[in-house]
Amino acid sequence: MPHLRRLLAPRPPVIERDVTSLELEDGRRIEIQRVRNPRARRLRLSVDERGARLTLPQRASLVSGERFLAEHRTWLAEQLERYTLQGLPALQRDITTSLPLRGAEIPLRWAEGRFTSLEFDALAGEAVFRTTSRATETAMRRALRDFYEGQARTDIGRWLPKYLPSLPRPPRRVQFKVMSSQWGSLAPNGVVALDLALVLARPSAFEYVLVHELCHLLRADHSRAFWHEVEMRFPAWREERDYFHADGRRLKATLRSLLAG
Structure with missing residues (x-):
């Protein structure tokens, strides 16, 4: 049957x-x-x-x-x-002098290295991009993506512990993707997916999206009860939603431009 x-x-x-x-x-x-x-x-x-x-x-x-x-x-x-992507930042060796991060532009310095890597120097307040003379565009963009994901995971690690005690269970995993329209999602198996472009946004907006997806561990819908859970944890969620309505597409386009290859 x-x-x-x-x-x-x-x-x-x-x-x-x-x-x-x-x-x-x-x-x-x-x-x-x-x-x-x-x-x-x-x-x-x-x-x-x-x-x-x-x-x-x-x-x-x-x-x-x-x-x-x-x-x-x-x-x-x-x-x-x-x-249009015209006028958006592109990654060019020895030419790009800043990178968008957490709602601001951080200085970028280029240096020689044994392999291609991008790290943030907190003391100097700048990012340092080390490359070899034979580094390809693909390798540089991979390093940039790894850098952004590392920074995003640092933020998640700072925010997540304060929300876990009020949840029925922790998310199984948090992963980052380049998303077309969504900013985040929660799979039935408990995996939270977040748009990598969130690390370019102001931190409060990024945190709101994390809270939104965590609240789906309590409510799988967008009912009034769901928004009540969001409100209890993040009262200013409406301001961040308006921020994404105004600047969201630009953030997504900026990330795509930087990672384009």
Whole structure:
């Protein structure tokens, strides 16, 4: 019987993806990811640091999608200008002089070393990037990612102990990822995933996201009871939520720019 139920169960909807293009008013031609999603109820156009995306319902025609893009050409150009990676920091050997960290810019000094590494010199208040003459771009970006993750884990280690006594159990593990839209998540097995871009944000915002995910160990939803648990532990959570609404996309785009390769 279980095998029969699996055979008769409805198949999950298939999401189709392809790419189309659009010429903007200034003559630029851009690529747009086109997604046909059976769950979508209307045409939707969105823009983030990865580019533009058009979502179509199952029965919407491609012609209606092209017409929708044309009608929103001006809006699309404005949003792309806002989220473009132009002007964001890039990692360049001996050229980059500062790095974003904890809501500020810290000085960066380049030095010769036997291997590629990036460390924070607390006494000097600066980061020191040591590289060999043969260091590749990939090695430098790996060192930068390791540096950011190390700094993030230092923050977690400072905050986590004060919240553990009020939780039914500790998280199984905390891991860091480069996330597209979320800032954090809690898996059913108790693993907390956090966006690495949080270490670029102001510390209070980073701590709020940690508290948010820890509270899911108490409540798996976003009910009023869940927000009550958050409020008891972090009363200023609304200010941090507003901060992410205003600056979140820029933080994510900055990290992607620094780690791009």
